[in-house]
Amino acid sequence: MEVGQMQRRLIEYTKSLFMEGILDDQFLQLQQLQDESNPDFVVEVVSLFFQDAEKLLNDITRALDLQSVDFPKVDAHVHQLKGSSASVGAQRVKNGCIAFRNFCEEQNVDGSLRCLQQIKQEYYHVKNKLEALFRLEQQIVAAGGSVPMMELSF
Amino acid sequence: MRMASSSSSSFSSASMALGDEKPHVLAVDDSLLDRKLIEKLLTNSSCKVTTAENGQKALELLGLGDGQHTLNSIASKVNLIITDYCMPGMTGYELLKKIKESPTMKDIPVVIVSSENVPTRIKKCLDEGAEEFMLKPLQKSDVNRLRCQLTKFSNPHKGMLCMGR
Numbered sequence: 053m054e055v056g057q058m059q060r061r062l063i064e065y066t067k068s069l070f071m072e073g074i075l076d077d078q079f080l081q082l083q084q085l086q087d088e089s090n091p092d093f094v095v096e097v098v099s100l101f102f103q104d105a106e107k108l109l110n111d112i113t114r115a116l117d118l119q120s121v122d123f124p125k126v127d128a129h130v131h132q133l134k135g136s137s138a139s140v141g142a143q144r145v146k147n148g149c150i151a152f153r154n155f156c157e158e159q160n161v162d163g164s165l166r167c168l169q170q171i172k173q174e175y176y177h178v179k180n181k182l183e184a185l186f187r188l189e190q191q192i193v194a195a196g197g198s199v200p201m202m203e204l205s206f
Numbered sequence: 207m208r209m210a211s212s213s214s215s216s217f218s219s220a221s222m223a224l225g226d227e228k229p230h231v232l233a234v235d236d237s238l239l240d241r242k243l244i245e246k247l248l249t250n251s252s253c254k255v256t257t258a259e260n261g262q263k264a265l266e267l268l269g270l271g272d273g274q275h276t277l278n279s280i281a282s283k284v285n286l287i288i289t290d291y292c293m294p295g296m297t298g299y300e301l302l303k304k305i306k307e308s309p310t311m312k313d314i315p316v317v318i319v320s321s322e323n324v325p326t327r328i329k330k331c332l333d334e335g336a337e338e339f340m341l342k343p344l345q346k347s348d349v350n351r352l353r354c355q356l357t358k359f360s361n362p363h364k365g366m367l368c369m370g371r
Contacts, residue, residue: 078345081343084346085247085250085346087250093246097239097242097243100238100239101239104237104239134321135237135240135321135342136237136239138321138342139240139243139342140239
């Protein structure tokens with residue numbers, strides 16, 4: 053596949069992630085921050101998100117597994133996850149966290165467990181998508197091309 | 207509100223031509239991800255940035271820790287403090303209060319950022335002297351605006367930033 057084709061494929065792929073609501077405008081903000089002085093900025097920030105998310109999802113899972121659930125603690129973890137996902141534009145994960153916090157407020161264990169499942173699915177989904185996106189970018193760069201900038205309006 | 211000696215109210219690149227006159231911002235946030243983000247936003251806007259992961263470390267950097275002196279701190283160089291509201295230990299609000307209680311630091315503008323839009327929280331921070339309350343995640347347009355306002359908020363220790371042409 054030649055560079056132009058790969059670039060078009062990347063743009064279409066990225067667009068689809070926005071259309072499906074998997075990513076939001078914040079992800080574009082990250083891409084716009086990237087420059088020659090920090091060409092791996094987006095990958096670095098997203099990696100931090102992956103690390104944060106996996107740790108927090110583990111913490112939440114363990115906390116909900118206890119005989120007596122410490123909801124304020126669970127809520128604090130969810131708040132953090134909401135923040136990280138919002139910072140990278142992982143919209144569905146962020147929205148899942150917003151819903152989750154309502155269950156925490158109600159001290160609803162079943163609701164929380166279902167929400168956690170949902171968030172885990174959304175997280176792994178966005179993780180796969182972003183890793184695929186980064187692979188596409190790498191292929192373009194390896195072929196000597198440059199990664200196209202997404203337009204803000206589409 | 208201090209009056210800037212410059213007549214220009216909008217930021218112009220001419221006024222910041224001096225190489226070592228980049229505004230110095232202290233950014234406080236317990237999230238490494240958010241610290242990385244705010245740092246990039248600020249450096250892309252030609253600001254010098256120091257980050258701190260909590261209120262205590264921020265106070266130490268400002269020379270306001272227990273038994274400290276502002277003498278060897280970055281205190282005299284900081285033009286703006288941006289702090290997250292929700293932090294374990296000392297919240298951004300508590301940090302704001304400590305800064306406003308300090309005779310040397312009270313005039314440095316403090317901006318509070320939060321992922322949550324809570325009117326009572328916003329009012330509390332503004333009443334305590336926060337320059338502004340902004341919603342996270344911060345965007346380039348937010349930082350551009352702050353950057354512009356920085357030319358009006360000059361640090362009394364550092365003198366006027368904007369020469370105004």
